[in-house]
Amino acid sequence: MISVSEAKAIVTKHAMLLNIIALPLDKALGYCLAQSVISKWSIPNFAQSSMDGYALQLAYRNNKLPIQDELPAGTSKKISLKEAHAVKVFTGGPVPENADVVIQKEWVNASATEIEIDEQKKLDPAIAAGLNIRKPGSDIQKGTVALEAGTILHSAHIAFLASIGETVVMVYRKPIVAIVITGNELVKPGNQLQDGEVFEANATGLSAALKQACVEAIHVLYTKDNLAETTACIQSALDLADMVLITGGVSVGDYDFVANACLNSGVEKLFHGVKQKPGKPLLFGKKENKLVVGLPGNPVSVLSCYTQYVLPAILQLSGLNTIKPAAAKLSVAYEKKSALCFFLKGREENGIVTVLPNQASYQLSSFATANCWIELAEDVYQFDTMKNVPIYYI
Amino acid sequence: MISVSEAKAIVTKHAMLLNIIALPLDKALGYCLAQSVISKWSIPNFAQSSMDGYALQLAYRNNKLPIQDELPAGTSKKISLKEAHAVKVFTGGPVPENADVVIQKEWVNASATEIEIDEQKKLDPAIAAGLNIRKPGSDIQKGTVALEAGTILHSAHIAFLASIGETVVMVYRKPIVAIVITGNELVKPGNQLQDGEVFEANATGLSAALKQACVEAIHVLYTKDNLAETTACIQSALDLADMVLITGGVSVGDYDFVANACLNSGVEKLFHGVKQKPGKPLLFGKKENKLVVGLPGNPVSVLSCYTQYVLPAILQLSGLNTIKPAAAKLSVAYEKKSALCFFLKGREENGIVTVLPNQASYQLSSFATANCWIELAEDVYQFDTMKNVPIYYI
Numbered sequence: 164m165i166s167v168s169e170a171k172a173i174v175t176k177h178a179m180l181l182n183i184i185a186l187p188l189d190k191a192l193g194y195c196l197a198q199s200v201i202s203k204w205s206i207p208n209f210a211q212s213s214m215d216g217y218a219l220q221l222a223y224r225n226n227k228l229p230i231q232d233e234l235p236a237g238t239s240k241k242i243s244l245k246e247a248h249a250v251k252v253f254t255g256g257p258v259p260e261n262a263d264v265v266i267q268k269e270w271v272n273a274s275a276t277e278i279e280i281d282e283q284k285k286l287d288p289a290i291a292a293g294l295n296i297r298k299p300g301s302d303i304q305k306g307t308v309a310l311e312a313g314t315i316l317h318s319a320h321i322a323f324l325a326s327i328g329e330t331v332v333m334v335y336r337k338p339i340v341a342i343v344i345t346g347n348e349l350v351k352p353g354n355q356l357q358d359g360e361v362f363e364a365n366a367t368g369l370s371a372a373l374k375q376a377c378v379e380a381i382h383v384l385y386t387k388d389n390l391a392e393t394t395a396c397i398q399s400a401l402d403l404a405d406m407v408l409i410t411g412g413v414s415v416g417d418y419d420f421v422a423n424a425c426l427n428s429g430v431e432k433l434f435h436g437v438k439q440k441p442g443k444p445l446l447f448g449k450k451e452n453k454l455v456v457g458l459p460g461n462p463v464s465v466l467s468c469y470t471q472y473v474l475p476a477i478l479q480l481s482g483l484n485t486i487k488p489a490a491a492k493l494s495v496a497y498e499k500k501s502a503l504c505f506f507l508k509g510r511e512e513n514g515i516v517t518v519l520p521n522q523a524s525y526q527l528s529s530f531a532t533a534n535c536w537i538e539l540a541e542d543v544y545q546f547d548t549m550k551n552v553p554i555y556y557i
Numbered sequence: 558m559i560s561v562s563e564a565k566a567i568v569t570k571h572a573m574l575l576n577i578i579a580l581p582l583d584k585a586l587g588y589c590l591a592q593s594v595i596s597k598w599s600i601p602n603f604a605q606s607s608m609d610g611y612a613l614q615l616a617y618r619n620n621k622l623p624i625q626d627e628l629p630a631g632t633s634k635k636i637s638l639k640e641a642h643a644v645k646v647f648t649g650g651p652v653p654e655n656a657d658v659v660i661q662k663e664w665v666n667a668s669a670t671e672i673e674i675d676e677q678k679k680l681d682p683a684i685a686a687g688l689n690i691r692k693p694g695s696d697i698q699k700g701t702v703a704l705e706a707g708t709i710l711h712s713a714h715i716a717f718l719a720s721i722g723e724t725v726v727m728v729y730r731k732p733i734v735a736i737v738i739t740g741n742e743l744v745k746p747g748n749q750l751q752d753g754e755v756f757e758a759n760a761t762g763l764s765a766a767l768k769q770a771c772v773e774a775i776h777v778l779y780t781k782d783n784l785a786e787t788t789a790c791i792q793s794a795l796d797l798a799d800m801v802l803i804t805g806g807v808s809v810g811d812y813d814f815v816a817n818a819c820l821n822s823g824v825e826k827l828f829h830g831v832k833q834k835p836g837k838p839l840l841f842g843k844k845e846n847k848l849v850v851g852l853p854g855n856p857v858s859v860l861s862c863y864t865q866y867v868l869p870a871i872l873q874l875s876g877l878n879t880i881k882p883a884a885a886k887l888s889v890a891y892e893k894k895s896a897l898c899f900f901l902k903g904r905e906e907n908g909i910v911t912v913l914p915n916q917a918s919y920q921l922s923s924f925a926t927a928n929c930w931i932e933l934a935e936d937v938y939q940f941d942t943m944k945n946v947p948i949y950y951i
Contacts, residue, residue, distance in 0.1 A: 188746070188761060189761055189764060189765070192765045192768055192769060193769075204750055204756075206756070207755065207919070208750050208752070208754075209752050209753055211755075211919070213917070213919065215808065215810040215811070234753075235741065235811075235812055236740065236741055236742040236753075236782075236812065237740070237741030237742035237743070237753060237754065237782075238741075238753050239751050239752050239753045239754070240753075241752060253810065253811070253812060254808070254810070254854070255740065255742050255755060255854060255855075255919075256742060256753065257752070257753045268810075297917070297919055301920070302915065302919060302920045302921060302922050303922045309922065309925060310925050311925070314925070317765075317769070317928075317951045318762060318765035318766035318768075318769050318860070318951065319762065319766075319860055319921070319924035319927060319951050320924055320925070321761055321762055321765035322758045322759070322761060322762025322763075322765065322766075322856045322859075322860060322921060322924065323758070323762075323856075323921040323922065323924040323925065324746075324761075325746045325756060325757070325758035325760075325761035325762060325856075326746075326755075326756050326758035326762075326856055326921045327746075327756065327921075328746045328747065328748070328750060328756045329746060329747075330746050330747040346630065346631070346649065347629065347630055347631030347632075348630040348631035348649050348650060349631070352582070352718075352719045352720075352721075352722045352723060352724050353722065353723075353724040354722070356598055356602050356722060357633050358602070358603050358633050358635060358651065359603055359628075359630075359631060359632050359633045359634075359650065359651045360602075360631065360633070361601065361605075361649060361720075362598075362600070362719060362720050362721065362722045363719070364716045364717070364719035364720035365716070366719075367582060367583055367715055367716060367718075367719035368712060368713070368715055368716025368719060368720075369716075370583060371583070371586045371711075371712035371715035371716065372712035372713075372716075374586055374712075375586060375587075375711070375712050388630075388631075414609065414648070416609040416647065416648070416662075417609070417629075417647070418629055418630065418647060460648070460649060461649075462716045462717075462719075462720055465716075466712070466713055466716060521696065523607070523691070525601070525605070525607065525649075525691055525696060526695070526696045527696060527713070527716060527717040527720045527721075528600075528696050528697045528703065528717065530713040530714055530716065530717040531703060531704050531705070531708070531714070531717065533713060534711075557711045557712065557713050
């Protein structure tokens, strides 16, 4: 068995960035930009008014000025401001050639045919060359970098890219994930539970966790507990996906076929067994660049291992930032007798985290109130209420 | 004009919870549970082994015991343990009637026909009634509350509900949102930009922001700047959606038709104008329980108002928790001369937030590095580097 940190290092070493794809901008939220975006346009691409008002020349600021014309937003009309005239302009619309300033309409006395700047405002120091005029390229210049490669696209990045006319971005792909469910005792939720049967929660739970991580392409396969069927199922999963998550059958017992089925499927074993609770029999392997994770069968172990190993791998495959644990103080001191690293269901509130009752790996009921996992390091046995422990929000 | 806090209070007052719907469990991530879930089953529903090992009676712990039978996981076979015998059992499988304990196989010397507990382990104090046996109902009892109404479903809740056999949950609906884009100067990204034209970024930007909030049902409508078409478009949007977001045309100018079009569409105006920058002309109204938000045209203003007013309303409509601002210290002191509340594009790192250059409401380029909005209160003019200011992550 290896330590949690050794296991994490192995996952990190083997989770290779997926290939680059072209994605429509409206699908690109949350992806990592693989190539910098260079603006094809200067934005704005014309001298643009930032106010409803009148364009004029500073030299004539004290004069009554005839209204020469108007330039509503969206017009392609190009006009040149005549000397000692004003042109009516609009927010977002063009400013005529030769204009120095745009005076907002609130500062102007206007009739249908002429205007004059209000007496109170004529000497306002804000009236200087360029007032209320957005110069061409004053947001971004054509040919310059708009967004750097490596940017993880949030909604305002998407808006920015639309504003410079982009419709497609080059991003790192997100993994296709296949889930293989093993366990003869399992029946699907919604059925009647017979004696000896257990509701299958891992397909639903893992799919929800993957969705929470914005992984959309998820396949679920089911196999009975025998070597031939498990092997065939893992092979199908490897054909479908970049990452195969198997639940159950990963220990070394009469009905545990996952390790051998992986071997039969050509999966290189990278580790099997981690000094942790839950999730001690965790298996991690690789076939070409495809990652295979043999998770335990209990849903609590599955979700704990998901948080610690699967989610970081997914983020790394897609060029996304790993989630760093937060920190909180235990509400009550905790003593553990085992040399395993513990991941406990917890509830954090205002920086204080409570270890919930019902911590066994088959007990999901504590998830009703849990909002995080608490990590208690393997080589520490006494945890007091003074020092922070790492927590991972669910 | 009203203050930001007054405007927020009006939004809060009028954003009514949407109706309750039945949703398949695998679609329910991130929804608010509208009815408590009562478990229909005791889980586990049989005495279940937590180990691969042997079930026996404590009275015979020191004996050699013939192996009576085996009970693999998933079997519906019911057997009763004979006196002075052992039954081979498996993790997740049933334990026979009359058994007191399950001894893990690692503690047992077994031949094909009989077992004996290892000498080293015979006196282990862990060997006590109930060892490695999960009692029926020890995760949850039939008829008890599994999840309380009001729970916002994360992935582990979904797993828990699957584990008790649920397939459908009653949740508050999320809003259908219609976006109405006004502005004669706008062309869609991907086109050639003619003089006087601006790329339309609000449909893409708002859609991305809504997706980031897990709102899926989004309609986008476009209208030219005239009263009849704007009115018709807002009416169509009201027919489609629970919430109508309009961009542009919300000031009081020759080409601003949104306020009148709202009036013509029977929208009750709740406020128009907020003491803030950007987003001063913000309009908020209501028709029956449908919310209408008239946003400015500049994408920066749109996204700022989205964060401050639209997102909180969406969360409230769906029974979800409002996002509280975080806090950070300004990297450099900031002075503002205006009595408006400022929302500035910022970049927060390690608790220090920097006001980015290019803050004008038409300048999206600073979103390249921005990760938050900084709020500078309306009635404060000097902001030093010692006190925290509220920030909202993008």
